[in-house]
Amino acid sequence: MARVLLIEDDDAIRLSLGKSLTAAGHVVSAVAAGADGVAAVARDKPEVLLLDLGLPDLDGRDVLAMVRAVSDVPVIVATARDDDASVVRLLDAGADDYVIKPFSAAQMDARIRAVLRRLGQEQHGESLTVEVGGLRIDSRSREVTVDGKPVELTRKEFDLLLALSRRPGAVVSKRELLAEVWGLPWGGGDRTVDVHLSWLRRKLGETAAAPRFLHSVRGVGVKLAVPDRDG
Structure with missing residues (x-):
């Protein structure tokens, strides 16, 4: 195998x-x-x-x-x-x-x-490339660009972004992210999600207070969304 x-x-x-x-x-x-x-x-x-x-x-x-x-x-x-x-x-x-x-x-x-x-x-997913606004994610080459500029991500940062990109616009719970990205089927590791989200936001050129792509929903989870036209 x-x-x-x-x-x-x-x-x-x-x-x-x-x-x-x-x-x-x-x-x-x-x-x-x-x-x-x-x-x-x-x-x-x-x-x-x-x-x-x-x-x-x-x-x-x-x-x-x-x-x-x-x-x-x-x-x-x-x-x-x-x-x-x-x-x-x-x-x-x-x-x-x-x-x-x-x-x-x-x-x-x-x-x-x-x-x-x-x-x-x-x-081997159905979609090898996901585009959300100016964000482009290539799952095969593991390359990410924002407005055409390459973004260097760690393995886990990329895996986290890819997990969110599979459900664009949908809120994904931290428990789901822990299971999918880190292989943890239990809760209690929310901080590791928060830390990686913080690193990911910084590299994508945004913050939690002023999100462009990654939007947190308090008490529920986080979603990858198309930026507002005036954002």
């Missing part, structure tokens, strides 16, 4: 998980150290990266940052911490999904398939 890179220092877990995922149809390569993993991402260009945070040579969060500097590969993090703040920090740092230890191979396979489904929806 997918070319998977596993970065895991525990020999037993690495061998067992690799064997199970291979049996599920994935092509799995595995390394035991963070530095080797970053090199493998750049060299082999896997379709999914499974990253354990407890590595012998580098902190897993540092590995995530290094990977994000060279690749947009979907990253699923394995972590022992399940408190909301820790999970949100990982997702904000560039992880696409997470599993809490201990986890089963079946659970990891399900996470891989879910990440690939989300990626496939972006790449």
Whole structure:
């Protein structure tokens, strides 16, 4: 199903998980150290990266940052911490999904398939380009322009804008955005949405007080709307 890179220092877990995922149809390569993993991402260009945070040579969060500097590969993090703040920090740092230890191979396979489904929806959606007023979003090239000028967005900023662009004019709740963009099916992470909206607004040349494209509806959510003619 997918070319998977596993970065895991525990020999037993690495061998067992690799064997199970291979049996599920994935092509799995595995390394035991963070530095080797970053090199493998750049060299082999896997379709999914499974990253354990407890590595012998580098902190897993540092590995995530290094990977994000060279690749947009979907990253699923394995972590022992399940408190909301820790999970949100990982997702904000560039992880696409997470599993809490201990986890089963079946659970990891399900996470891989879910990440690939989300990626496939972006790449093979009915509309590859969305235009709202002077805002143009190309989901295939992941390029955004405002009034013809390119706008540089982070992965999560783009994913957030793309999620809103799929329902132009409709109010999307923060819970829906957390589930669609960050893979969080629960509430409690509203602040991460607010922070990314703030960054996104700044890059689009607007503010919450004077919105052009992104309009917040108090207590409900946010919508992507065509600017007023006199705005």
